[in-house]
Amino acid sequence: MATLAGWVRKRHALPEHEIDHDLRKLDIARIAIGAFATGRYGLILSLALSNGSYDIVLVAGVATGLSLLVMLGVATPVALLLLMSSANILIDNALGASTLGTMVLSIALLLFLLAPAGRTLSIDSLLHKGNGTFAWGVDAMYRFFGSVSADRILIAKLAALLAYYCLCLYSISWHIHDEAWTSGLVINWVLLSPASNPHFVDLAWDAYQAAPWFFVNFCRLAIVGMAFWYVLLLPGLFLGAIVRYFIILWGIAFFLISTFVLPLSYLGWYELIFWFAVFATGPVFGSNETKKLSVLFDDRCNLCDRTVKTLSWFDIFGRLVFMPIHRNMVTAEKFGVSLEEGLTDLVGIEEATGKRYDGYRLYETVAARVFLLWPAWPVLWLGRKLWIGPAVYRFIADRRTRLFGVCEFSTIPDKFSRFGHSKNIDPQSGAPAYSAAIHAVLVTLVVLSTAFLLRLPTFTTAADEIAPGRWAASAFGAAPLGFGIGKINVFNESDLALFTLRFSATMQPSLDMPEGNVLTKPLSSPHLFNMSDRQRYFIIKHARRMSRMNLGCDMDFWRDVSPMYVESLLTAVQVVPYADLVVTIGKVSWPSAKDLESYTALSPDVYDLCHGRIDIETGNLISLEFDQNGVDRALRRMELPEFLKSDSVLVALNYPCLADAGWLNTLIDTDGELLRQSEFVASSRELLVSRYGEFQINCLFRTIAIMQAQPDLDLYIQRNASPSLCQAGVALVEALAEAATPDKNLYESVGALRTSALEAQERGETNLCIRSAASARQLYFEHILKPESYNVWQQRTANSR
Structure with a gap:
């Protein structure tokens, strides 16, 4: 060692x-x-x-x-x-x-x-x-x-x-x-x-x-x-x-x-x-012993005595040496300080250079040289610039004995520095430095x-x-974290999606507020929360996951974080009557890599994406609503068509990609004419392949693109009577029913078609089974797509017939 x-x-690698x-x-x-x-x-x-x-x-x-x-x-x-x-x-x-x-x-x-x-x-x-x-x-x-x-x-x-x-x-x-x-x-x-x-x-x-x-x-x-x-x-x-x-x-x-x-x-x-x-x-940390400041003071003045004792408590690095004037006249005279001057003001002397600081200037110098007094230095400096500090100092100094009295003899020893050598740093007998x-x-x-x-x-x-x-990893696992050594991965590309989110919160009248009542204290963030790191990083953890998925807002996030939002509300906010917490997630657009590399100056663009309404009594999510403009902008940023209806986004995010891919590919496998359409077959087969990092919204739009490329798909469905397609249809309608759970009416409609398909399958009525599944699928797409988008699609289908 x-x-x-x-x-x-x-090597002078570290200061000492x-x-x-x-x-x-x-x-x-x-x-x-x-x-x-x-x-x-x-x-x-x-x-x-x-x-x-x-x-x-x-x-x-x-x-x-x-x-x-x-x-x-x-x-x-x-x-x-x-x-x-x-x-x-x-x-x-x-x-x-x-x-x-x-x-x-x-x-x-x-x-x-x-x-x-x-x-x-x-x-x-x-x-x-x-x-x-x-x-x-x-x-x-x-x-x-x-x-x-x-x-x-x-x-x-x-x-x-x-x-x-x-x-x-x-x-x-x-x-x-x-x-x-x-x-x-x-x-x-x-x-x-x-x-x-x-x-x-x-x-x-x-x-x-x-x-x-x-x-x-x-x-x-x-x-x-x-x-x-x-x-x-x-x-x-x-x-x-x-x-x-x-x-x-x-x-x-x-x-x-x-x-x-x-x-x-x-x-x-x-x-x-x-x-x-x-x-x-x-020097402020004691690196240069020659730059100590000797302070001469009136050792028969109570105020001076108290001032010296106070300053000595702050001088933990021994930058000051306090010298009673009556016991140090030789030193005082050596640097041109008379007894009268020493009794009028505290006088500081830098013995190595002979520099002298009197009165208010000494206090300012001490504040600059004593580390723990650094916060006082800007105040003293400003006081000197405004002439207020020296004036106040002079007023008190000239009246110090009248205001604070005199003492016969100071108890402060000569050449006093409170923080001298400590016995705690001396080697204990028989104790090595490296035990x-x-x-x-x-x-x-x-x-x-x-x-x-x-x-x-x-x-x-x-x-x-x-x-x-x-x-x-096998031998030591997370043990290095005992010394603070761990894996970190911050401000990388995966975090950029999180940075596009903007959260804001307000207290709004609850949906069940009695008529005639008003929210007496409309509040908005940041006046709502007192978040600790526990709440803050819990929300960030889930937001990081959500930001990289689909549109950047989903039900899983809100179910997870809603209780944490309520837990971190200020106590005064938690008791606001007939109020719900509404948290809005906005999206922030910024220059693309191409924009930055071409030095294109753009303006910031911010839009609301979704709003979560939370019950502050239970911490449960009441509702999650999407903003249509926000959904369109998010799709545009993902380079996807602006087809989705904002009130059906949750249903769209539940899109059963694999079940629908199974339906489409079973239709192909049971129809010889479709099998000969190589491009359509290839794109449909790709739906069955799991893609790393792809989410439901991407698969949904890939499926829509396939169906747009094959507008007469319904004709093939209507003439197909394969039991295999019926079986795939039952699996699809089961998945569609689960996807429809966020919308009660759609869930009931799809549920009725699911029952119809299951009963038809049991009776061996394959055509009815297939038609029920196809109807449920059509109902699903009709529900999630904007009318104009769906109508154009339907019109192309009709024209193809």
């Missing part, structure tokens, strides 16, 4: 500070990660409690508790190990909230476990200072997980980066098989979609319309940069300063976009905190990372089905 750490240090400072930086990151994880799991817990989902309460409660322990620094390494190893494999799986963000959470926790974090800014560190049972317990825990060393911190950062690098390699391995990425166009679509870019989509469209060439090629350049970043992330740190700065700065830009542009929940925050823990450096527990974690990480890399889809997307990926 020492050799590896030495090589990392020699004094051990105290590095551990405090890691503890800040640990507290931030713990706070975000607590917020995430805490929201899931609170919503589960309000909805009575007690199985979810148990899992979310454990996750929230572990996250709190991580944040507060209680039994820190134990909490880190438990949360890291269970977050992906157990917790998020049980909650139905598995995300890439949780993978990054585990990777950050791995860094904190190995470093080790929790030795400075934690409850553990406070307990360790004592002499009781708690101090003994913490000391035993520190021994078990090993002592601190500079080498160990470097190895911890390298190990965490290895885990993150595995994610990057898997992602780029998928991308090279994806046309949206290899064409360089995927980022164009991501930015132009309100689903993937909800906050800045209008700005993206304005930029695209104003300068399509620049927009398209900027996005292509970003794709190239991402590819290099994915591949170079870990090895590039050892390839010199230029590549290293590229990796760090590109990562910051990427994570800022993930946080503030893309709707990726906690992912961007976790990544920014992880990047901060690994790469944050500079058996830490060695076990490192060895397991290397083994599981290697096994995961064997499963990369670099040469084939079926890497798990062939050696050596098959061996690794």
Whole structure:
């Protein structure tokens, strides 16, 4: 380990500070990660409690508790190990909230476990200072997980980066098989979609319309940069300063976009905190001891005494040294500070350069140099620009003794810095830096990372089905997820269909509202929901499946997600009387690949596709209605004829393709004349072949095209008396009855013909059996097709006769 750490240090691959400072930086990151994880799991817990989902309460409660322990620094390494190893494999799986963000959470926790974090800014560190049972317990825990060393911190950062690098390699391995990425166009679509870019989509469209060439090629350049970043992330740190700065700065830009542009929940925050823990450096984090700021203060002023004590709590990296003026007149005079000046204002001196900062300017400088005070710096800077800050400071400073009194002598020691060396980072007697527990974690990480890399889809997307990926998958399964290492496949071509969907919700009067009542609080999204990741990703999971199927809206989606929509409603909304939740799915059209490659400036096009009405008391779907314009536009985008009626789409989506193909091909097989029509036979036979990725709507229109090409098909049916066609007809009419279930009247009509066909078959009346099946089939098509489309078809049939 020492050799590896030495090589990392020699190549300047990772920043390094004094051990105290590095551990405090890691503890800040640990507290931030713990706070975000607590917020995430805490929201899931609170919503589960309000909805009575007690199985979810148990899992979310454990996750929230572990996250709190991580944040507060209680039994820190134990909490880190438990949360890291269970977050992906157990917790998020049980909650139905598995995300890439949780993978990054585990990777950050791995860094904190190995470093080790929790030795400075934690409850553990406070307990360790004592002499009781708690101090003994913490000391035993520190021994078990090993002592601190500079080498160990470097190895911890390298190990965490290895885990993150595995994610990057898997992602780029998928991308090279994806046309949206290899064409360089995927980022164009991501930015132009309100689903993937909800906050800045209008700005993206304005930029695209104003300068399509620049927009398209900027996005292509970003794709190239991402590819290099994915591949170079870990090895590039050892390839010199230029590549290293590229990796760090590109990562910051990427994570800022993930946080503030893309709707990726906690992912961007976790990544920014992880990047901060690994790469944050500079004087503000204690990297340059010569740039400390000496602060001379009036040690007989109560306000000055309190100010110094307060500032010292924020100065965790030791950037300030506080010097009582009466005990440091030699230093003061050396830099031209008189006793009167030191008693009038706080005076800061940068001893290495001799720079001096007085009064309000000192506060502004301190805020810029002390990391935890950074949020105050813009306020102080603005106050100076507006002249308000210095004026308020001067008013208080001139009256400080009158307002706050004086003290005989300050209790603050000379050259005071509150956060000095901590005994928690000193090696425990007999405890090596790499204890058996830490060695076990490192060895397991290397083994599981290697096994995961064997499963990369670099040469084939079926890497798990062939050696050596098959061996690794069989031996280790999902075990790498214990370190946050898992399969990711995001923002690829399969996600683009999801990005075309736009969801909106309103509360509307219920269909059974008593006459005279009104909806007193008409509400619309985003004022309706308080969604946790559990609800959000459950809906997204089902929307991703639906978006790639048929028109992009189907009954299965609504039945699955309706209860989840109601579960995530704000409490105040759930009690609105006589109101239903109506969720609308719209479709967003964007430039095609051809449009982007030709730099054609287009305008955004949005249209409603379907509306789901949900009962907020039961969570059940009341109705699903399609918009005719939306159906036509969706068919047009699929390059299909605009034949379907919007009120019959659900029936059309149930089209029994195989049963109808069986009917048509049995008709062909039992009619010699049809058998001689080779083109018609070939296209009909193709209906029997299963096509990967084809859905009912595509098969329906292939069948319609075949029937349009053979308009006199009814003549062949009427003269056919084959028992085989009767048998195929019975199977067809059974399937048509099932397809017709969304429409009560059609179901009853088809059901009557099904009965007629079955009874005719039993009596041996083959002609009646065939005619009943043919009538049911005709009734089905008549029901789902627009009258004008169906009439044209029928007219062609009549003319052929």
